[in-house]
Every structure is written in structure tokens, then in C-alpha cells.
Amino acid sequence: MELILENIAKHVQLTPQEQLHFLSKTTLEHHKAKSVILNAGQISTKSYFVNSGILRSFTINDNIVEHVLSFSCAGWWISDMYSYFTQKPGNLFIEVLEDAEVVVLSKENQEQLYHDIPKLERFFRILTENSLVANQERLMDNLSLSAEERFEKFCIKYPNLILKVPQKQIASFIGVTPEFFSKMKSKLLKNSSQSI
Incomplete structure (x- = not known):
């Protein structure tokens, strides 16, 4: 769990008690390669922080062609952000490419953490902003x-x-x-x- 605490510490400082409280709201999961942890059409209620392994998010078009949206390796977060924020069925699959250990944070627990440790709202806002910037940069790269x-x-x-x-x-x-x-x-x- 050290890696996720280091990830948070890049943006906000938690006290030892706040760190323990944050960790109490997460679970640790192990997934084998080729397992799908989110299917298109499901509502995403979790975000995943990768401790080890590799995950990818992708969609499949009407011609059964896969389009990879992102990869996530150790130290990165992954989720279907559209579904996670809107709580509507998403379009993405999340697949494990290499055996992975992930820290799982439910949307419900994340909302509770915003209340209990307000500085975590700033942390997740920074993550969201960084993701938005990266997606815009990728779109511009694809166009130019x-x-x-x-x-x-x-x-x-x-x-x-x-x-x-x-x-x-x-x-x-x-x-x-x-x-x-x-x-x-x-x-x-x-x-x-x-x-x-």
C-alpha cells in the first residue's frame, strides 16, 4: 500500500491517521492476465490504482474492432471515467494484460473520503485535471x-x-x-x- 500513499503524497500531505483512514476505505485485489474487470454496458462503481501488472481500457466498435483508450501500469489509476462520474452504463472494457495487484476504491467510499478528509477532494481533482489534459493532448496528437x-x-x-x-x-x-x-x-x- 506504500505506492498509493506515495501517489497521493505527490499532491497532498496526509497525516498518519488520515493515511490509515484512507486505506481502510480501499480493498486489495489480485487479477490474472486476460481477466476483464469491467465490461462495456456496466456502471463503473470503482476506480483502480495499479500496484503491479498492466491493465488497459478499450472499446469495441460495430465492426468488432478494438480501440485501446489507455494503458495503466504500476503507479497509475484506471476507470471508465464517463461511467464512474455519471453513474450511467459505460462504453469501456477494462482488461488485465499482465497479472495485477490493484487497490480498489469504490465511488461511495471516495465520496465519504471527500467528507472525512477534504484534502482528498483536491487530490482527485488534480488527477481528473491531469487526465483531461492527457486526453486533450492525445486527441491533438491524433489530429496533427x-x-x-x-x-x-x-x-x-x-x-x-x-x-x-x-x-x-x-x-x-x-x-x-x-x-x-x-x-x-x-x-x-x-x-x-x-x-x-
């Missing part, structure tokens, strides 16, 4: 950057995921087909080996 540039940014942001996540999911995240991604990656590798 080439696939190669989007892949380079992915490599910088998620360096530990390159070898752990299937290429088709990386392709989906940066908005290209797996075939295009494979050709692009081969071309980039060829160009980098020639420049050495």
Missing part, C-alpha cells in the same frame, strides 16, 4: 502528428510497455492497423540501424 511521431511519443511515455504489450494493441492505441504498424516499425528499425 504522423503515425511515426505518435509511436515515438508512445515509446517515450510508456517505455516499459513496448516489449510487454501485444503490437496490435499498441497499433490500436496510436490509431493504425496492425499491418501498418508492423511495416512502420520495420521501417523505423531499418532507418535507425542505418544511422548508426
Whole structure:
């Protein structure tokens, strides 16, 4: 539970008693790879903080094509934010890609924590703002950057995921087909080996 307390401490300082109270409102879960912890159409009542492992959120369109919205590894939060905040059925699946340990915070307990420890409302506001900024940046990247540039940014942001996540999911995240991604990656590798 140290990692989640470190995550909070980046933005707000909790007393030892507040830390214990916060932890008392969470649960620890272990999930095996390939398990789905949220299905599209469900109402998201939980947010997940990743202690270890890798999760992803994705949607599936009418043509049964997956579109990866986000990856989450140790030290990151993940949820279907639309569903979590509106308490309406969501559009996202959340899948475990690598065996994971997650800290689970229910919406009900989060609301209670806002009352009990008001500074946590500031913490979660900062998380929400950061998420909004990241989503806007990704949208702008998709509109203005080439696939190669989007892949380079992915490599910088998620360096530990390159070898752990299937290429088709990386392709989906940066908005290209797996075939295009494979050709692009081969071309980039060829160009980098020639420049050495």
C-alpha cells in the first residue's frame, strides 16, 4: 500500500491517521492476465490504482474492432471515467494484460473520503485535471502528428510497455492497423540501424 500513499503524497500531505483512514476505505485485489474487470454496458462503481501488472481500457466498435483508450501500469489509476462520474452504463472494457495487484476504491467510499478528509477532494481533482489534459493532448496528437511521431511519443511515455504489450494493441492505441504498424516499425528499425 506504500505506492498509493506515495501517489497521493505527490499532491497532498496526509497525516498518519488520515493515511490509515484512507486505506481502510480501499480493498486489495489480485487479477490474472486476460481477466476483464469491467465490461462495456456496466456502471463503473470503482476506480483502480495499479500496484503491479498492466491493465488497459478499450472499446469495441460495430465492426468488432478494438480501440485501446489507455494503458495503466504500476503507479497509475484506471476507470471508465464517463461511467464512474455519471453513474450511467459505460462504453469501456477494462482488461488485465499482465497479472495485477490493484487497490480498489469504490465511488461511495471516495465520496465519504471527500467528507472525512477534504484534502482528498483536491487530490482527485488534480488527477481528473491531469487526465483531461492527457486526453486533450492525445486527441491533438491524433489530429496533427504522423503515425511515426505518435509511436515515438508512445515509446517515450510508456517505455516499459513496448516489449510487454501485444503490437496490435499498441497499433490500436496510436490509431493504425496492425499491418501498418508492423511495416512502420520495420521501417523505423531499418532507418535507425542505418544511422548508426
